[in-house]
Amino acid sequence: MxxxxxxxxxxxxxxxxxxxxxxxxxxxxxxxxxxxxxxxxxxxxxxxxxxxxxxxxxxxxxxxxxxxxxxxxxxxxxxxxxxxxxxxxxxxxxxxxxxxxxxxxxxxxxxxxxxxxxxxxxxxxxxxxxxxxxxxxxxxxxxxxxxxxxxxxxVPAPHTLEFDTTIKKLLADDFIGDLITLDGRVSFGADYPNFSSDLHWRHNRNFSGNNIMNMGIWYEAIMRWVGPANSVFAVGTSVVSHRLNADGSRVPTSIPDHIDIIGTFEQGGQMRLNISSVIGSLENEVDIYLCGTKGTIRLVQAKGERKQLYAGNIGADVLEKIVVNDKDRGKWRVEEEFINAIRGKEKISHTDLDTAVKYMEWTDAVTESLKTGCMIKLPLG
Known part of the structure; x- marks a missing residue:
């Protein structure tokens, strides 16, 4: 018109x-x-x-x-x-x-x-x-x-979209009771250190800032399940301390390629999370447990396989595989959500800027803890 x-x-x-x-x-x-x-x-x-x-x-x-x-x-x-x-x-x-x-x-x-x-x-x-x-x-x-x-x-973290609704429903139904700890190890695409590897923009703080590997997107997924953290303590290292730039010369890199993070959540419960790109021969590339007072949920991905969801509560000797219902199975629909929001058909959920700011504050808190050796409280002042 x-x-x-x-x-x-x-x-x-x-x-x-x-x-x-x-x-x-x-x-x-x-x-x-x-x-x-x-x-x-x-x-x-x-x-x-x-x-x-x-x-x-x-x-x-x-x-x-x-x-x-x-x-x-x-x-x-x-x-x-x-x-x-x-x-x-x-x-x-x-x-x-x-x-x-x-x-x-x-x-x-x-x-x-x-x-x-x-x-x-x-x-x-x-x-x-x-x-x-x-x-x-x-x-x-x-x-x-x-x-x-x-x-x-x-753009949202896509790794857990298939399982997010199911995990949130289990938590809302009190399946695990009160959260005791989230314990996770993520080494997706990791292998033993390659000391002749090329310099990528993700290794350059001028381009990547305080972001470390895929740490932030996993925290974004974790927030969907159990909400934001209120404290962070981290230790990390650059195992591959130099990488090769375009002309073949060695360039020092300070962004960690192996990091361990502990903390606590606003809702209660603790977290222990390891992110690494330099460890090899692990059976699972993703292995995250949500352990509570009544039950446990596990999201796991073996190398070369699809992610699987398991759960069990009091009285179960082993965790059983959870089959995700089609209606609860999330998928990538970023562009559709964006256009629908412009047309007034829905609101942004994956991911609005308020949520993204929270994972950036957590990322900064991890960096500050690495620098100072101190536990950092969230949200940042």
Whole structure:
């Protein structure tokens, strides 16, 4: 629907530039069945999940893509039949035709692009990890609160979606009673140390910030089950202390590749969690126990196999396999949820910025504990 008026140009001239995002948003709101999306960053997750996810939704046009170089932008546009390429992310945000952006850059750019996108009146789907640190995360949250009519979503941790509802139902039904401890070891994709391994952006604090391996996304999943932690203590090490950059020279890396975290939850109960990318010959890549006063739940994944859920309570000699009902089986529907939220059909649950800020605060608390050797209380002051 187009608004026509002989006085429209005169009126717009009188409007402050600061009001233009609101005007654009207002005018686009008449036609949310047709949503134009701009891609900023087109890495592995964007190409394997977000682009196919958007393409499945009726009324969505992937209008523009801006990757790290013109060449890579053109390659992505050609591969996925995207209409246009943009010189950089600012060009995408300044394009009045674009309603929403999907941010798939490294974490160091998530905060500035998200805030700028919201200020330009764009809905935002931002890749996890949310930001470099909790300070940036809070800035993103504040910016979203200034734009309550815009949708802002962080890509959720996908590893446990299939089981989350079932686990939460067991806990709500008092199956395990009061939580005593969550005890977990995650070594997904880990192997014995390779001292000639390449430097990845995840090993560089300038790009990754306080994020450590896949620690944050597992904590996000844990929060879905038992809520946030209120204390953290951590020890960690960089077993592979140097990695090879593009020219083959050795570069020191300070982000841990093996970490042990203990803490307590707001709801009660303790946590002991190990995350590692440098241990080998383990039978299970994921092994998490929820142990309570009445029962135990176990989520486990053997190497090369699918995750399985087991549970047992008082009187059971062994844990029995839990078959997840189809209606309770969660799945990846990030792009669908994002677009539905823009169209007013549902609210963001996976993951809203308030929740993402909590895992960023926990991430910062882990980093602070590593630095100081002290237990850190949450939420951060």
């Amino acid at each position: 187009k608004i026509k008026s002989q006085h429209s140009s005169t009126i717009l001239m009188r409007i402050s530039k600061n009001h233009l995002p609101y005007i654009r948003q207002f005018m686009r709101g008449y036609d949310m069945e047709q949503i134009r999306v701009g891609l900023i960053g087109a890495g592995g997750n964007t190409k394997s999940r977000h682009i196919p996810g958007f393409n499945k939704i009726k009324g969505i046009q992937l209008l523009s893509v801006a990757n790290r170089s013109t060449e890579s932008s053109e390659q992505v546009a050609k591969e996925f039949n995207i209409a246009e390429t943009a010189k950089n992310w600012r060009v995408v945000l300044e394009d009045d035709r674009i309603d929403a952006v999907c941010i798939g850059t490294w974490p160091n750019m998530h905060c500035p692009i998200t805030i700028s996108a919201l200020n330009h009146g764009k809905h935002v789907l931002c890749e996890a990890r949310m930001a470099l640190n909790s300070k940036e995360a809070h800035e993103m949250l504040d910016a979203s609160r200034y734009q309550p009519d815009l949708i802002a979503q962080i």
